[in-house]
Amino acid sequence: MLVRMILLLGLALVLFAGGAAGLQMLDAHKIDPVAWLHRVVASSSPAEDGPASGPALVPGKAAAPATPVLLTEQNWLISPGGGLVDRATVAAYLRQDRLVETRIARLTRRAPLTDLLQPGEKLPAPVYRQAFADIRAQALADRDCAALLAAFATRCEMVSAGVVDESLDAAGETAEFQIVLAYTQALDPATMPDLATVVLREDRLTLDAAAPAEAGDDSRLLADFLQGARDECRPDSATRPQCRILSFDVTRDEAGQTQARFHIAWLGPLPAGLYAAPPLN
Numbered sequence: 001m002l003v004r005m006i007l008l009l010g011l012a013l014v015l016f017a018g019g020a021a022g023l024q025m026l027d028a029h030k031i032d033p034v035a036w037l038h039r040v041v042a043s044s045s046p047a048e049d050g051p052a053s054g055p056a057l058v059p060g061k062a063a064a065p066a067t068p069v070l071l072t073e074q075n076w077l078i079s080p081g082g083g084l085v086d087r088a089t090v091a092a093y094l095r096q097d098r099l100v101e102t103r104i105a106r107l108t109r110r111a112p113l114t115d116l117l118q119p120g121e122k123l124p125a126p127v128y129r130q131a132f133a134d135i136r137a138q139a140l141a142d143r144d145c146a147a148l149l150a151a152f153a154t155r156c157e158m159v160s161a162g163v164v165d166e167s168l169d170a171a172g173e174t175a176e177f178q179i180v181l182a183y184t185q186a187l188d189p190a191t192m193p194d195l196a197t198v199v200l201r202e203d204r205l206t207l208d209a210a211a212p213a214e215a216g217d218d219s220r221l222l223a224d225f226l227q228g229a230r231d232e233c234r235p236d237s238a239t240r241p242q243c244r245i246l247s248f249d250v251t252r253d254e255a256g257q258t259q260a261r262f263h264i265a266w267l268g269p270l271p272a273g274l275y276a277a278p279p280l281n
Contacts, residue, residue: 075094104247105144150223153183154183204261246265
């Protein structure tokens with residue numbers, strides 16, 4: 001509405017700044033100047049008053065059918081309860097072609113310090129090993145990114161990597177690391193369905209390692225976890241159509257037991273009796 005008012009004022013200034021000539025031209029054609037300005041502005045922005053934030057759900061009233069659009073054109077999703085899904089989850093689910101703030105992997109692992117060495121290097125003196133491990137933690141992040149790329153990611157970037165405070169085991173020459181990664185996933189081969197006919201369903205998938213992990217086993221366990229999550233959440237799944245992994249974390253307790261938790265989401269049909277309708281505002 002604000003845009004129309006600005007255009008209306010601008011056209012009015014242009015028209016009436018010309019003085020009587022502009023008015024005489026319209027009068028000669030029996031055109032009302034104000035009505036003419038309204039028609040020009042309306043034709044220049046036909047979709048200005050359309051919904052900006054996507055539809056909401058109301059019971060018992062169906063909206064006009066919409067044409068299915070490409071994956072990257074969507075910016076809203078409906079929840080099973082009938083409201084709009086929060087923006088962060090929408091971005092993590094729909095924006096598969098870009099890194100987004102909430103599509104994050106958080107990994108906690110214990111690794112030998114020797115895993116951080118370059119060929120021909122030796123560990124520094126014990127007093128420097130905490131700093132050495134903190135500086136070289138990116139080497140572990142690079143390996144975790146490689147595992148993600150092999151499983152389902154198309155891009156992986158390190159957000160942060162470092163040693164957990166007071167986790168250095170001087171005798172065993174190991175330390176506990178926290179790695180945070182951001183990743184993208186492959187675009188689905190098919191276009192998205194009409195989002196007025198589906199809802200976004202979410203779940204938490206938990207996977208446990210069969211046995212406590214030794215230091216250095218985390219890379220193998222991560223690959224197993226990623227494959228397990230991929231098996232449960234596939235874009236072509238019959239039970240979870242267009243399923244995607246929105247984020248996940250891998251933790252390791254003091255006994256060495258490792259667990260992975262995946263936040264997954266997929267599209268399901270609208271609940272009976274609910275239909276998409278644009279918001280009043």
